[in-house]
Amino acid sequence: MNKLLLTLILSFFFTASYCQDTITYLSDAIKENLNTYKKASNSAYEKRNIEEGKNLFDSLVKKKLIGTKFDDFNLKVYKEKNVKTNRINKPIFIITYASWLVIPKGEIPALNILAKEHRDDMQFIVIFWDKKSDLKNIAYKFSDAIKVCYANENYEKDAHIVASIKHTLGFPTSIFIDENKNVVNIKHFDSKVKLRTPIKEAIITSYNYFSKDINENLVNAVSKNKGFTIN
Incomplete structure (x- = not known):
């Protein structure tokens, strides 16, 4: 009985730890994707392609930032x-x-x-x-x-x-x-x-x-x- 209880506790602990580790915070998502976004965005605005610049921002938000904590x-x-x-x-x-x-x-x-x-x-x-x-x-x-x-x-x-x-x-x-x-x-x-x-x-x-x-x-x-x- 004690062995089963210990197994359940350990299972719960590792599951909880895994769930916490999978949380992506907004600041981390931004940091991870910022360089790629900035490079593409700067290129678009240098070419005066305002619409492309806006689309790049919207894509960053939709694909990488929405759903983060x-x-x-x-x-x-x-x-x-x-x-x-x-x-x-x-x-x-x-x-x-x-x-x-x-x-x-x-x-x-x-x-x-x-x-x-x-x-x-x-x-x-x-x-x-x-x-x-x-x-x-x-x-x-x-x-x-x-x-x-x-x-x-x-x-x-x-x-x-x-x-x-x-x-x-x-x-x-x-x-x-x-x-x-x-x-x-x-x-x-x-x-x-x-x-x-x-x-x-x-x-x-x-x-x-x-x-x-x-x-x-x-x-x-x-x-x-x-x-x-x-x-």
């Missing part, structure tokens, strides 16, 4: 306590910006509306690649339903997230993560709002764009967790 980053939240991504027990929608980047008209109000609508079922996070002092003129524009975070090369503890996300995926970029912290999608997004678009129209356009993206990601997350994929 999002790293348990420790995020510094503006005027709040730091938060670790693994402690957020619901899907996460991340958008990365920089304070010097001109955010298109209507984009922030649209995100504020969506964050309030999804307050109970999703966490919105905005990460600025800046120091805390750089956010004083923009952080207040976001709803309290959105965690406004910052990370910068000048902060020693930010080296991992800056190297893994900012220097590889670029920005503005959106990242959708399911409740189990699996990467569902990563996307470069371009504003469809023209400079002279009236503010109400700009908000509606941005709202529709992000709402469609979020809903598609939610459907894909549920589908993958149930064991089938929707193309």
Whole structure:
């Protein structure tokens, strides 16, 4: 009886160890595929083949990054306590910006509306690649339903997230993560709002764009967790 019990325990231990070893984290997947991607991407952009460059990024995401485990980053939240991504027990929608980047008209109000609508079922996070002092003129524009975070090369503890996300995926970029912290999608997004678009129209356009993206990601997350994929 004791011998059988020992066998079962050892079997469970090795199975658990194997499962842990097979987890691929986003940062590792990026590191493993970055050189090949950058070489092809730089060649495409040198030839001014913008469409090819976009296709290469989308291919990297689809074939290598979707399905990886999002790293348990420790995020510094503006005027709040730091938060670790693994402690957020619901899907996460991340958008990365920089304070010097001109955010298109209507984009922030649209995100504020969506964050309030999804307050109970999703966490919105905005990460600025800046120091805390750089956010004083923009952080207040976001709803309290959105965690406004910052990370910068000048902060020693930010080296991992800056190297893994900012220097590889670029920005503005959106990242959708399911409740189990699996990467569902990563996307470069371009504003469809023209400079002279009236503010109400700009908000509606941005709202529709992000709402469609979020809903598609939610459907894909549920589908993958149930064991089938929707193309």
